[in-house]
Amino acid sequence: MRISAMWLVLLFIMGGCTNAKPQITEEQAIQTVIDFHSHQIGKMEIQEVTHANHQYFIEWTNEENCESGKAWVDDQTGEIERSEQTIC
Numbered sequence: 177m178r179i180s181a182m183w184l185v186l187l188f189i190m191g192g193c194t195n196a197k198p199q200i201t202e203e204q205a206i207q208t209v210i211d212f213h214s215h216q217i218g219k220m221e222i223q224e225v226t227h228a229n230h231q232y233f234i235e236w237t238n239e240e241n242c243e244s245g246k247a248w249v250d251d252q253t254g255e256i257e258r259s260e261q262t263i264c
Contacts, residue, residue, distance in 0.1 A: 199253070221238070
């Protein structure tokens with residue numbers, strides 16, 4: 177009985193951690209991606225932003241530079257966790 181109660185408490189604690197509210201806004205996540213790519217020629221246009229699994233997924237294009245990409249921004253730290261970039 178005692179072991180099952182400990183498991184229940186552990187599951188409750190871990191479940192609470194996965195429901196953390198984002199510490200940064202969608203606009204802050206977008207600005208992080210824009211700042212990261214600010215050295216490029218032309219202007220970035222944000223195509224899509226979604227939020228899931230504690231990340232903002234941001235798709236962007238830069239037609240003047242013939243470039244497009246995707247970025248995953250952590251919703252707690254605001255850091256870019258992953259980024260993909262394609263040049264024509």
